[in-house]
Amino acid sequence: MNARILGLKTSRRGSVEGLPLYFMVSAVVVAVAMSALLSMMGGLQGQTLGGVETDRETAQVASGHGALTFNVTVTDTSGKPIEGATVVVEGLGASAAKKTDALGKARFTVTIDLGNANFGELEVKASFAGPVGEATRATSVLVTRA
Numbered sequence: 001m002n003a004r005i006l007g008l009k010t011s012r013r014g015s016v017e018g019l020p021l022y023f024m025v026s027a028v029v030v031a032v033a034m035s036a037l038l039s040m041m042g043g044l045q046g047q048t049l050g051g052v053e054t055d056r057e058t059a060q061v062a063s064g065h066g067a068l069t070f071n072v073t074v075t076d077t078s079g080k081p082i083e084g085a086t087v088v089v090e091g092l093g094a095s096a097a098k099k100t101d102a103l104g105k106a107r108f109t110v111t112i113d114l115g116n117a118n119f120g121e122l123e124v125k126a127s128f129a130g131p132v133g134e135a136t137r138a139t140s141v142l143v144t145r146a
Contacts, residue, residue: 049085049135050077052126060146064114068094070141074104074126081105085128092120092143100126112143119144 055071074085081104088097094110114120122141127134 046131047076047080047082047128048130048132049082049126049128049137050075050079052087052124052137052139054124054139054141056141058142058144060144061112061114062146064112064117064145066112067109068112068122068141068143069107069109072100072106072108072124072126074100074106074128074137076130082128085126088125088127089122090125091122094122114143114145117145 051074053073053075055073059068059070061068072087072089074082074087076082081100081102083100083102083104085100085104086097087100087106087108089095089108089110093113096108096110098106098108100106110122112120112122120143122143123138124140125136125138127136
């Protein structure tokens with residue numbers, strides 16, 4: 001396109017001068033800075049929380065009250081174990097928190113009280129601060145009266 005059609009001020013040689021040139025240079029500088037920033041962000045290495053699983057989906061307690069032992073495994077988005085994730089177990093009168101080991105596992109023994117109910121649910125939450133922020137995943141264990 002012709003610079004005169006766009007309303008740009010040109011020199012005798014046909015090059016763009018003044019404020020439009022300033023904006024073009026600024027746009028190039030911003031583009032280079034954004035490219036550098038995005039490449040640094042893409043270069044961040046670390047694990048991102050993928051999932052949390054318990055070794056049992058259901059459990060029974062005698063007479064609605066008793067101890068329950070189970071394991072929790074926390075993995076990243078590629079299925080590798082995450083060390084140092086925080087796992088919190090709550091519900092049915094139980095409340096406990098632990099960090100996962102090098103195998104991404106945490107073992108819990110909690111005392112359950114169903115009260116007068118025939119079943120209830122333990123909520124299991126895992127959280128981990130990865131390279132793009134903290135993430136939380138949850139699952140549960142269904143507890144029934146034996």
